[in-house]
Amino acid sequence: xxxxxxxxxxxxxxxxxxxxxxxxxxxxxxxxxxxxxxxxxxxxxxxxxxxxxxxxxxxxxxxxxxxxxxxxxxxxxxxxxxxxxxxxxxxxxxxxxxxxxxxxxxxxxxxxxxxxxxxxxxxxxxxxxxxxxxxxxxxxxxxxxxxxxxxxxxxxxxxxxxxxxxxxxxxx
Ligand code: HEC
Numbered sequence: 532x533x534x535x536x537x538x539x540x541x542x543x544x545x546x547x548x549x550x551x552x553x554x555x556x557x558x559x560x561x562x563x564x565x566x567x568x569x570x571x572x573x574x575x576x577x578x579x580x581x582x583x584x585x586x587x588x589x590x591x592x593x594x595x596x597x598x599x600x601x602x603x604x605x606x607x608x609x610x611x612x613x614x615x616x617x618x619x620x621x622x623x624x625x626x627x628x629x630x631x632x633x634x635x636x637x638x639x640x641x642x643x644x645x646x647x648x649x650x651x652x653x654x655x656x657x658x659x660x661x662x663x664x665x666x667x668x669x670x671x672x673x674x675x676x677x678x679x680x681x682x683x684x685x686x687x688x689x690x691x692x693x694x695x696x697x698x699x700x701x702x703x
Contacts, residue, residue, distance in 0.1 A: 535617030593687070594666050596673025603656050604670070612678035618651050628674050629682035637693045640667055642701075664690040 534546055548556075601610070604622075608614050612623035622628050627636050641657035657667060664687040671690070675682030 535615070537617075594669045596669035596671075599666055599670045600673050603660060607653070612674070612680075617649065620647075620650055622674050623678035623680060625680075628671075629680050633671075633685065633689070634693055634696070636671065637667060637690060638697055640670065641694070641697065664688070664694055667694070 607619040608622050609619070612621060614621040627639065630636075639653065641655065641662070643653045643655040645652035656662075660666070668685050668687045668690045672684050674680060675684065
């Protein structure tokens with residue numbers, strides 16, 4: 532994994548988890564989340580799958596971009612959208628988030644991204660979550676209108692076309 536430069540002190544190499552680190556992770560994973568003080572909302576676990584509500588004829592409401600961001604993106608890109616230097620890039624002020632290359636943006640959300648050595652790799656969050664154009668549009672609109680970002684809003688129809696195109700390209 533990539534480690535912020537402040538921890539590597541100029542050295543290069545691979546970070547390998549020791550037995551002690553693996554035991555610590557196993558311990559942390561066994562813990563249960565207690566109620567947080569002051570009514571703070573308990574953050575949902577990364578990639579928590581939402582029960583897909585059975586749609587019974589009536590038009591279902593569009594998903595909420597803010598809660599999708601909180602459960603699937605925030606652990607890396609942070610609630611303030613500023614990321615973490617040396618590990619996760621900021622989405623605040625990102626030209627990919629606010630710019631014109633919507634295909635790249637959708638592709639990153641669905642299939643992950645590993646373009647630069649100074650950052651870690653992003654997993655295929657959207658594909659793992661089995662997201663449709665509705666979730667992808669909601670999350671893009673959330674990121675384009677927060678933290679001072681001011682990008683053009685998208686519609687699920689627009690995103691559907693890009694998703695189809697990306698799938699076609701991957702099948703070739
Ligand atoms: C496990 C950590 C992780 C999660 C979760 C994650 N990302 Fe990322 N994301 C990254 C990393 C690392 C990069 C940079 C990869 C690179 O450039 O090599 C990145 C890059 C991006 C970029 C490109 C930004 C830029 O300006 O270069 C966008 C957009 C993005 N992520 C959106 C999202 C969205 C939306 C979600 C939630 C659906 C999400 N990410 C979830 C780690 C994560």
